[in-house]
């Protein structure tokens with residue numbers, strides 16, 4: 109892959125262009141020059157694009173360590189997706205991000 113300027117480092121990759129833009133503005137506010145690759149995603153709304161199409165934050169290699177630390181401060185650590193659960197009320201399998209059964213309103217045990 110060609111490197112623009114030869115002295116740039118990718119410090120962050122995220123599926124959501126909004127988050128990429130947020131990181132970009134935070135880094136800019138701290139005086140770190142950065143640019144976003146793949147800002148405009150191709151694909152349908154709600155579709156998760158392939159990893160190589162995700163927006164990427166690139167900074168000067170000299171700023172990479174500071175940039176990473178700032179990004180760590182603002183980005184929520186992404187844990188594993190919550191496990192799905194089976195509703196005790198109706199037996200429906202509920203996605204882990206839901207705290208309540210969408211079908212009967214029951215809560216997990």
Ligand SMILES: [Zn+2]
Nearest residue numbers: 195198209212
């Ligand atoms: Zn239920």
